[in-house]
Amino acid sequence: MLTEDNETLVEFAVGGLCNLCLDKTNKEYILEANGVEAIINCLSSPNEETVVSAVTTLMFLTTPQSRHQTTALPVVECMLRFSLSANKRLSNLATLFLEDYCSPPQVEEARNLSKHTAVGIPLPKD
Amino acid sequence: MKSQSCSFTLPRVYHGPGTESLVYPHRDKGHHRPAISGHQAIHTEETVWMSQVYTINLESRYLLIQGVPALGVMKELVEQFALYGAIEEYHALDEYPAEQFTEVYLLKFQKLHCARVAKKKMDERSFFGSLLHVCYAPEFETVQETREKLQDRRKYIAKATNQGDCFVLKKVEGPKKTETSEHDCPWSTSGSYAASNWNPSCFTSSHGISHNTGHPSGNHNQSLLTSPHYDNNCAEASGYFGQNTSLTPSVHLGGRTPPASLMQQRMVPTYSGIDRFMPRTTHLQERKRKREEGNRFSLLGTNADNTEVIIGPQLPQIPKVDMDDESLNTSATLIRNKLKEVADSVSVEKPESRSAKPVVKQRRRI
Numbered sequence: 001m002l003t004e005d006n007e008t009l010v011e012f013a014v015g016g017l018c019n020l021c022l023d024k025t026n027k028e029y030i031l032e033a034n035g036v037e038a039i040i041n042c043l044s045s046p047n048e049e050t051v052v053s054a055v056t057t058l059m060f061l062t063t064p065q066s067r068h069q070t071t072a073l074p075v076v077e078c079m080l081r082f083s084l085s086a087n088k089r090l091s092n093l094a095t096l097f098l099e100d101y102c103s104p105p106q107v108e109e110a111r112n113l114s115k116h117t118a119v120g121i122p123l124p125k126d
Numbered sequence: 127m128k129s130q131s132c133s134f135t136l137p138r139v140y141h142g143p144g145t146e147s148l149v150y151p152h153r154d155k156g157h158h159r160p161a162i163s164g165h166q167a168i169h170t171e172e173t174v175w176m177s178q179v180y181t182i183n184l185e186s187r188y189l190l191i192q193g194v195p196a197l198g199v200m201k202e203l204v205e206q207f208a209l210y211g212a213i214e215e216y217h218a219l220d221e222y223p224a225e226q227f228t229e230v231y232l233l234k235f236q237k238l239h240c241a242r243v244a245k246k247k248m249d250e251r252s253f254f255g256s257l258l259h260v261c262y263a264p265e266f267e268t269v270q271e272t273r274e275k276l277q278d279r280r281k282y283i284a285k286a287t288n289q290g291d292c293f294v295l296k297k298v299e300g301p302k303k304t305e306t307s308e309h310d311c312p313w314s315t316s317g318s319y320a321a322s323n324w325n326p327s328c329f330t331s332s333h334g335i336s337h338n339t340g341h342p343s344g345n346h347n348q349s350l351l352t353s354p355h356y357d358n359n360c361a362e363a364s365g366y367f368g369q370n371t372s373l374t375p376s377v378h379l380g381g382r383t384p385p386a387s388l389m390q391q392r393m394v395p396t397y398s399g400i401d402r403f404m405p406r407t408t409h410l411q412e413r414k415r416k417r418e419e420g421n422r423f424s425l426l427g428t429n430a431d432n433t434e435v436i437i438g439p440q441l442p443q444i445p446k447v448d449m450d451d452e453s454l455n456t457s458a459t460l461i462r463n464k465l466k467e468v469a470d471s472v473s474v475e476k477p478e479s480r481s482a483k484p485v486v487k488q489r490r491r492i
Contacts, residue, residue, distance in 0.1 A: 015179035022283035052183045059276065088265040089183065092272045100273070 007047050014042050014053040021060045036061060036069045043078050046124050048087065055082070055093045062101050071102050076110035182279045186264035187214075187241050187271070191231045191248075192224060195256040200231065207233055207248060211240020228256060232263060238275065 017039070020026050030036075039061070042054040062070045079102070082094035098107050178184070194203055204216050215234040222230040235241040241262070249260040267275070 012179045015181045018181045018183070019179075022280055023287050049179075049184075053181050056181065056183050056276065060280070088267075092267060092269050093183065095269050096273050096276070099269075 007045065007050070010042065010045060011047050011050045011053070014039065014050050014057060018053040018057045018060070021057050027061060027063070030061060031063070031066050036066060040072075040075055043075070044124050048090070051082075051124060052089055052093060055079070055090070055097060059093075059097055059101055067101075071106060073106075073110055073113065076102050076106050077113060080107070080110055182276065184262055184264060185238060185242060186262040186267055186275070187235045187238050188263040188266040189233045189235065189241050189245055190219075190222075190261050190263040191233060192222075192228065192259040192261075193253075193256050194229045194231055194258065195254045196227050196229050197254055199254050200229075203231060203253065204233070206253070207244050210235075210244035210247065212236040232266065234266075238278065 017030065017035070021030055036058070039054050039057050042050050045051055045054070058070045058075070076098070079094040079097045082090050083098060085091045085094070189207075191203070191207075194200075200216075200218065204213060207213060212235065213233055214236050215232075217232060219230045219232050224230045233241075233244075235244065245260045245262065248258055251258050264272070
């Protein structure tokens, strides 16, 4: 569903996920169905709402088990870039993600990596 | 997000995805206003009629109010909004593009749910001859405020789903826990959800209200909502006693005891020292229990030795409930006697009137 072409549908889908992923049953279901990957893909959507919802969903889905997925290097890198965005909402959320959900070494690693290459999640095509 | 120059013509223009300015990114998708600029036409066709999906990101304590007539009515505006909750800050946004003769204001509520209600009520409302346009303004939040917002959301969900999600909470907030995240916000946010979410858990405890007053069940909501935080807090406290201790926020009710001891009070209802301060829901449950016992007795008869054979249940008498209070008991007895009197007199009168004349059916006069 999150790979649909219709952006509005994607936006609503991620928004819906954001709203319901805090429930334990839903959270487990999403994690088992490999939803994290799909949500990470949404981080590069041109739609601002989609991205914002995706960031929040990743935050809510972070558990000790899923942490390695939700705070993977490309994700942390992406968050670093978002935190520098002029969009206050996005930068706030990205900052929160980095501060609360990532360990300092992870952030450091991502920071070093982004200095060299542009791997990872592509910038949204705004 | 690449930078764009601010390109506002009218503040209420619907902006399709990816065409917003960064400075004033207000999306008015839910307001069905036609787009102005031509290059957005492609996006507007199918989306303008769709409503918006609201996530916690979108909602905010900050409300942006557009369309306020420039008549020097800031005070009245704030007063109007203050009906829905305490307002922390407010000021006019002079740099925000506005229609001619209108102003734009930013309001910061103390609680998110107040902002939610205020937005719902005041949006598209006429104010001094002009239509107000109210929307959330999350971009004015600080990082800390956003953090608190998300945390409150987590707590609310954990409580609403009656689950101990605290493990995740603790793990996540562990390394960063410098300030206490225990506000009274969870309690007050939950207060607003009373109508929709707490009914299942509160029904059992407030069942006594309807029973005593004989109102239909529709009044449950009212009685729940009119008796504010007190009842909700107690209901929650008793309902979520099983909750992990890391989620026990302090109950702000003039120095009330924390939920743990509240539960204890419930177990030991005859604890005389705090009889006065026993939660009302506990009182009601006690009464309900006694009433049920009383009902049972009234059906079966309190005679230990049943000399006569009773076939079928006795007619239910008006239950004699001991209200634990002298004055209440006297009043209750008085009322009961009166009721009996009236009931008796009615039953006496009825056969008489029936024989007198047939009841004339009322005809509609129009």
